[in-house]
Amino acid sequence: MSLPEIKLVFDDPVQRKKVPxxxxxxxxxxxxxxxxxxxxxxxxxxxxxxxxxxxxxxxxxxxxxxxxxxxxxxxxxxTPKLIELVRSVSCDAGTTRKDLWKLHDGVLVESVLMRYTDRVTVCISSQAGCGMNCPFCATGQAGLTRNLSAGEITEQIVAAARACANGELPGGPIRLSNIVFMGMGEPLANYNAVMRSVRNITDPNPDGLGISARSVTVSTVGLVNGIEKLTEEGIAVTLAVSLHTPDDELRDTLVPINSRWNIKEVLAAADGYEKRTGRRYSIEYALIRDINDQSWRSDLLGRLLKNRNAHVNLIPLNPTPGSKWTASRREDEAEFVRILESYGVPVTVRDTRGREIDGACGQLAAAEKTRID
Ligand code: SF4
CATH class of the missing domain: 1.10.150.530 (DNA polymerase; domain 1)
Known part of the structure; x- marks a missing residue:
């Protein structure tokens, strides 16, 4: 498996030339x-x-x-139109809607809008494809096509805010409340465009959408240089680190960038972020059957996190069609939670919205590409 070269993209002349x-x-x-x-x-x-x-x-x-x-x-x-809706697919009685967008050069990206009782969250893409190569992820399998511009990222968010305001989701008009950078791509590998988008979200009207930084989650597979840079920004978004296993041996396979920055280094960077911003960070952990869901791994994770200001988000894996990776058994998931809680580590199991609509990142775009090809 070849490792991508990791540099934070502050200026992307190729993309800048192409995207209006x-x-x-x-x-x-x-x-x-x-x-x-x-x-x-x-x-x-x-x-x-x-x-x-x-x-x-x-x-x-x-x-x-x-x-x-x-x-x-x-x-x-x-305000040229940068994204064009190809199709929307809904499930969960219409409260989950996945939108597939075509960019000016034909590239496809996805965003997912989820209405809960007390909030609406949009999950957006920061790159077309992803270069991080995680083997269990549909997006990772296709590789990186290109970075999105801040305009293209912001357009997904503004489109979501507009859909909420127009009452397009069941339950009537509502304000978009949360934005998570957890769609296609590694946000910190497209640093400047993501940060401009974050400021477009948090700047008060009329410069931005006026949504609190606390309601924005930036995820990363653990680009330590990006986490350190984010720490210096002085903007207290929620940092989500996709750890997926507490041991370097398995993580080298599940998250190949681990061979560049190991677990110890990633957690140290996340601790630095927490210290500077006062924001508890979240540890994302996709539970994969018989791969990373053993009780000894939960025990090791508990020991790693018990004295840290971190919260664990367990994500039952949304299987990619044709993939050997699948979700954990219910009893293994419950045992994993129990062990973590025994260490006093706060843990939630994420509601897996959108299973019926290829909800995991990249799956709708992959399906559409197959259809087009
Ligand atoms: S899991 Fe995230 S970082 Fe890994 S390949 Fe998929 S989109 Fe990229």
């Missing part, structure tokens, strides 16, 4: 400069931001504070 630029690619200050460079007064950038982030409007004809003859042109230049 969008207001969401820039900081609020830069947006004003961009408007001026396009020949508009700087304040037009603020007006368009208000329509985009505060009103969630994608119809420039309703932007009544902008002269009618200018609306389409300014929308085309500042």
């Amino acid at each position: 630029k969008h207001l969401a690619d820039y900081s609020p200050e830069e947006r004003r400069d961009v408007a001026k460079a396009l020949g508009f007064p700087a304040f037009r950038a603020t007006q368009v931001s208000t329509h985009y982030f505060a009103h969630l409007s994608d119809d420039p004809q309703t932007w009544s504070d902008i002269p009618a003859q200018m609306r389409q042109s300014i929308a085309d230049q500042l």
Whole structure:
């Protein structure tokens, strides 16, 4: 299995050249400069931001504070349509909806919207494909196609916020409350675009969506250089580390990047994040039958985490079609939880939304690609 070269992407000239630029690619200050460079007064950038982030409007004809003859042109230049819906599939009585998006170059990515009693969460993609090569993951099998731009990531989030506001999910209109970077891709391998997107989420209206950083989860397979960089940002998002096993021997296989940064180094970086931000981090653990669900592994994980400010999220594996990896037996899952709790480690078993709709990351895109091919 070949290991990807891991560098944080701060500037991606290839992708930057190809993807149309969008207001969401820039900081609020830069947006004003961009408007001026396009020949508009700087304040037009603020007006368009208000329509985009505060009103969630994608119809420039309703932007009544902008002269009618200018609306389409300014929308085309500042908020070009970067994602086009290919199809949506729903399950769980409509409260889980998976959207498949086509990007301007035909690349497919997915987002999943989940309505719970008290919140709506969207799980978004940060890359098309993924270079991390985790063998149990549909996305990992296809490799990395390219990084998404901040605009492409933000468009998924704004589309979700719009769907919530329009009452597209059963239960009527609601505000999008949580964003998790757990769709396709390794967020910290596309660092700058992800951070711009995080700021687009957390900046108050009209510069962003005004959603609390506490409601944003950035996941990583353990890119220590990315966690350290995130620690310096001073923005207290929830950090989720996909550990999947407490021993390096198995983790080298399950999460190949482990041979670059081992468990000890990853947990030390997560502890550093927790110390700086005061935010408990989460340990993501996909329970895979007879692979990582033995009680001795739960015991080892309990010992590793008992004095850390971490919470374990157990994820019953959503099997990839044709894969040998499958979910743990109920009794093994229960025993795994019991042992962790005996160490005082907080643990939850994640509700596996979307099983009927290829809910695990990458599965809908893989199915669609097969259909197209
Ligand atoms: S599990 Fe996550 S990091 Fe690993 S290959 Fe899949 S998308 Fe990438």
